[in-house]
Amino acid sequence: MAAAAPPLKDELDIVIPTIRNLDFLEMWRPFFQPYHLIIVQDGDPSKTIKVPDGFDYELYNRNDINKILGPRSSCISFKDSACRCFGYMVSKKKYIFTIDDDCFVANDPSGKQINALEQHIKNLLCPSTPLFFNTLYDPFREGADFVRGYPFSLREGVPTAVSHGLWLNIPDYDAPTQLVKPRERNSRYVDAVLTIPKGTLFPMCGMNLAFDRDLIGPAMYFGLMGDGQPIGRYDDMWAGWCIKVICDHLGLGVKTGLPYIWHSKASNPFVNLKKEYKGIFWQEEIIPFFQSATLSKDSTTVQKCYLELSKQVEEKLGKVDPYFVKLADAMETWIQAWDELNPTKAN
């Protein structure tokens, strides 16, 4: 009997930022090989990054990014994995899965290998429930349902825009926590997917993430980080706060939980501290900003929402540091670049 075709085989791209190598792909081969890869090579463009044989891919280095975007390439970070969002922009598919090159296949408690991509696809293809919390987590999962008291009118759910996966082994801690707890490992497998409620923000990690490009793509800008920027390791956080405000506004869902991947590499906490340092202070202002951000009802598309948000960033966060004025500008540039590369979706 023929095996079922890999789900969304021709509708999903896997975006991988890398500055080192792609050896990790070997372990993922059984799960990733049917899919198209978009590799975004950070750092020195003259270096050749070898893609393991048998994968169908396109690869972009900094020279390619500069050529394709021209002056607008200024919005794409250099020497930071934030550059991955270039991959989102050039993709022609409906769905994106992005994963870091130090993330491997994890095992579930029964010892079975976890097909993270398959779980992300399940998460994206079934509705979210942001309007009322279900105490049994995802009601659409096998073996679960809505609990007593859950209003029937809310049981249809809303479309899922983002699926945020987690990590076993090295947890995604900030530098201060890493310094205090260098040996802590995440060994708890929490067998749940749940929708993050409307009005609630969360720290979105870009290590193991999937989303619907049509629903939320233009808001997945990972900001200005790395070389020449005062901050690093806040790229995915920034995108996560933006997308959550926009998803809440547009009635879309964000899920978190399964799937787990195995995160193998702990980056240097002292290096991380230098990158994050300003972010740790700035997030105290940034979070209240996003918590109270509202969008006008005229913002009916992701692009309109994002541009409205960028103006608010300039106005309200510009006072915190001039970086945010630059960032707001880059957010606008990003949308221009996105619309140019994705003309049929722009309106």
Place this chain on the structure above:
Amino acid sequence: METIFSRFHLIIVQDPDLKGELKIPEGFNLNLYTKSDIDKVVGSSSNAISFSGYSCRYFGYLMSRKKYIISIDDDCIPAKNSNGEPIDAISQHIINLTTPATPFFFNTLYDPFCEGADFVRGYPFSLRSGVECGLSCGLWLNLADYDAPTESLKPDLKNSRYVDAVLTVPARTMLPVSGINISFNNELVGPALLPAFRLAKEGKVRWETVEDIWTGMCVKVVCDHLRLGVESGLPYVWRQERGNAVESLKKEWEGVKLMEDVVPFFQSVRLSESAVTAEDCVVEIASSVKEHLGPLNPTFAHSAETMVEWIKLWKRVRAN
């Protein structure tokens, strides 16, 4: 449950409608309250407040002088975790109630105070001390707390998924609190655990009631307003089979229909700054129920009255 419960003081409240004498196993340190005790204490307001059926437990809450209360339905026994070990639900509830909750920002690794976990990158440091936990909502293996329509459609649906997490339900997010397996900080939120929402055909199985759902949302509004936490997840209890969902279906549509009004109401109710205790909050919620829900259905109008009576009773009992 003996080894788990016997270290603690039990308050047993016999449903006033349950005739005859209760047979209670030996070895427990307990107080037993029956209909005559209820009538003695509640006195003249027994017309407004009904303590029959599942609501008899609220009399127990009223009588307790302890800081923490744990309440588990009588059709639940200890569950086993994924290693086959029996779960001490009491210990877990106590852990939930005595460690901080984090309602203002979602932690993707769930409870950051749990062994082996912490706050993740991007979690603001100013929010890392958390707030006190007011209510801890546990879950159920085997017979999950589904409503009658769901149970009738899927009679074989058993909950066998052990989700090893406790999480704080974010501020301003409403949830259906199941009274089957809960615990709370009596000092902080006690007055909000109230018997106020009786269906016209209120029954003796969980499918035939939504009183706990109403109460749970009151508690959530109170906690959100007073900056306290509500947690959900562990511990699990094992819930045994009981009742006939299809039979209950004939009675339960009322509760299901009323939820359509109840949920939007609780999602939008806001309390004044002068409400600084749980009692104050309940009185304000009652007033809002009377104004906004009362006109829709007499059940709501009655609930509003009962809530006010309950607070009077609560204060009277506490004063003595």
